[in-house]
Amino acid sequence: MDKNEFRCIECNEKAAELHRDYRNGILKITICDSCQKPVDKYIEYDPVIILIDAILCKTQAIRHILFNTSLNIxxxxxxxxxxxxxxxxxxxxxxxxxxxxxxxxxxxxxxxxxxxxxxxxxxxxxxxxxxxxxxxxxxxxxxxxxxxxxxxxxxxxxxxxxxxxxxxxxxxxxxxxxxxxxxxxxxxxxxxxxxxxxxxxxxxxxxxxxxxxxxxxxxxxxxxxxxxxxxxxxxxxxxx
Known part of the structure; x- marks a missing residue:
């Protein structure tokens, strides 16, 4: 996905990236500049957990699916x-x-x-x-x-x-x-x-x-x- 399509799942502000790669398998989730919370905590979650939260109509899970994934089904x-x-x-x-x-x-x-x-x-x-x-x-x-x-x-x-x-x-x-x-x-x-x-x-x-x-x-x-x-x-x- 394009960088300008990412959104913070907490405050809905745009984000340049979801995580930063420091190489050697070290990844760090990006912190939102607006709310000072992780931009998208669901990138570390199992898909089953994401699906359950989406079924429960949690706003954060829906934002993750719509803005921060390339789901095209x-x-x-x-x-x-x-x-x-x-x-x-x-x-x-x-x-x-x-x-x-x-x-x-x-x-x-x-x-x-x-x-x-x-x-x-x-x-x-x-x-x-x-x-x-x-x-x-x-x-x-x-x-x-x-x-x-x-x-x-x-x-x-x-x-x-x-x-x-x-x-x-x-x-x-x-x-x-x-x-x-x-x-x-x-x-x-x-x-x-x-x-x-x-x-x-x-x-x-x-x-x-x-x-x-x-x-x-x-x-x-x-x-x-x-x-x-x-x-x-x-x-x-x-x-x-």
């Missing part, structure tokens, strides 16, 4: 999360149709319903991102006169959707409280999105929550429109 993670969500919707679609014929399962796998659910999930995710980015562009870019790094913000939002991977265990371990589990997973993803926005913009919690709520409203409107339009987008996509 956000698009792959996005596609995988969409596949998880599409599989959940597809399983709920055919889960209420029990059959003892093994050929039925093969027939279902060849149907276009799964791809239709994937398209709907992608459309709703795009609506969510558009609502968040437009709100932040209007508030930060226009009203506050600041600069908004859309590419970095989009990368943060994509990475913060990792909680959707939990949809697969929710389908595998079916039980009577699955709606509650799905609701908790959705809440966890929204909290992660909000924390990612706070880290990128170094903003207040109120601004990030407002952005996430507007994105959720946009996503909900698109989902309802797909169901209620006269020509039924959902029926055309899923061939039901």
């Amino acid at each position: 956000h698009w792959k993670l996005c596609v995988f999360c969409l596949l998880c969500e599409a599989y959940l919707r597809w399983s709920l679609l055919h889960g209420s149709e029990p059959s003892s014929d093994p050929a039925d399962f093969i027939r279902y796998t060849r149907e276009w319903d799964f791809y239709g659910k994937f398209g709907l999930a992608a459309l709703e995710l795009c609506a969510f991102f558009c609502g968040v980015l437009l709100f932040l562009w209007a508030v930060v870019g226009c009203l506050q006169g600041g600069t908004l790094q859309l590419s970095l913000l989009l990368r943060a939002l994509l990475l913060s959707c990792y909680g959707k991977v939990l949809l697969i265990p929710a389908v595998i371990w079916e039980h009577d409280f699955s709606p509650l589990c799905l609701g908790l997973i959705k809440l966890f993803v929204l909290v992660s999105n909000s924390q990612a926005i706070r880290v990128i913009l170094n903003s207040s919690r109120r601004l990030s929550l407002m952005a996430v709520c507007l994105g959720l409203l946009s996503e909900t409107c698109v989902a309802q429109a797909c169901k209620k339009l006269p020509w039924s987008i959902q029926d055309m996509i899923t061939f039901e």
